[in-house]
Amino acid sequence: MKILIVNHFAGIPKYADYSLRHYYFARYFNEKNFDCSIITSKQNYQSTKKIDSDSKIINNIKYFFVDEPVIKSKSLFSKSLRMFGFAFNLFRFLFFKKRLPKADYILASSPDLFTCFISYIYSIKTSSKFILEIRDIWPLTQVTVHNLSRFNVLAMILRAIELLLHKKSELVISNLPNYERYLADHKIQFKRYEYIPQVIDTDYYDNNYKMVKLDQPHLDIFKSFKNVGIYAGTIGHYYGLDNIIKSLKFVEKDTAIILMGEGDYKEKAIQLKKDYELQNLFFIDVKNKSYLFSILKKCSFGIVSFPEKDFYKYGIASLKMFDYLYAQIPLLILGPFDKFSILKNLRNKYVANYNDDKSISKTINSLTNLNFNEINDCRLQSNKLINDYASIRLMKNHLNQIF
Secondary structure (H helix, E strand, C coil): CEEEEECCCCCECCCECCCCHHHHHHHHHHHCCCEEEEEEECECCCCCCECCCCEEEECCEEEEEECCCCCCCCCHHHHHHHHHHHHHHHHHHHHHHCCCCCCCEEEEECCCHHHHHHHHHHHHHHCCEEEEEECCCCCHHHHHHCCCCCCCHHHHHHHHHHHHHHHHCCEEEECCCCHHHHHHHCCCCCCCEEECCCCECHHHHHHHCCCCCCCHHHHHHHHHCCEEEEEECCCCHHHCHHHHHHHCCCCCCCEEEEEECCCCCHHHHHHHHHHCCCCCEEEECCCCHHHHHHHHCCCCEEEEECCCCHHHHHCCCCHHHHHHHHHCCCEEEECCHHHHCHHHHCCCCCEECCCCHHHHHHHHHHHCCCCHHHHHHHHHHHHHHHHHHCEHHHHHHHHHHHC
16 A cells, blocks of 8 residues: 655654654554655755755655745744645646656645645546645634634635535544534534644653753853753744743843743744843754753743634644653643644643733742652653653554554
């Protein structure tokens, strides 16, 4: 059996390892003696790095790389233009440039619905069965976050594509625990649905992400402050980061926060640091997973933050959450994480109102005063959450039911 996975933003071991979900898929398929390949972008969306090849075999998995326009702006229009550019190049790649062996299944993954649409058209040409995966509910999330009218042209186009792809797919899958509820609420037609959880492979992490020496300015942060929290992920407008920054005016003097990542809110966050004259807020650019975990292991707590938006009731599968759990650090939970993700299963939760900087600072002060037994309990809970709800074993069990 031949399976082709198409994901604009697929993670690539040792190159762009922010999300290895489809690498895990492909590895599982190859273990079953299926022939699985992945098509993704040459561009690492977290940096300016670019794959310098049209194809590579990485850990016995065939990757094909398609170019896309490099757009520095983080606006919704720019994101959509980038997705459309990748989809156009994917169309040229599939239909005119590269002759691929016929696939029995083509699995296309959101949020890039333009790419999913091109993959569906290609499945018609090759008489392949089409599988749609939803990891981010476009256009609903963007319409909500950017306050778009339902008559917005882009929203209407994406909605039409969304309805078509669900109706025509042989199977719809998602890593969002309550996505089936979304299908019912929005009266979307589909043939079959399966939930496949977001997972991490702790053995892969143990073998590939070794501790590295931190740059001196980053080491100095931990020398200067007894307690250092971290937010590692997209520094976006809709993550409630403004109130996290404001809360630093009220935390204990030996406490600092690191914001690690890129996003459309980063410039504003840097300006807020200046406006509030904060000496306990630091910014670190994304490097690689080994560097990330070397920092996480030194941190007192990790921050997961999302606004109280209605669409989160359909589930949350944030990548930063899994990185924190693997690092076994306590979590500061802001927003609906404790209701609509695996964090709802935590026995002890440190939850604050992301709209209230005083609530955030109070919870941070509680986290920085945990005793040894409380910290050890957080480690034990992290291990249990991964084993019970996010282990590679669970992903394989779900895939076994499908294939």
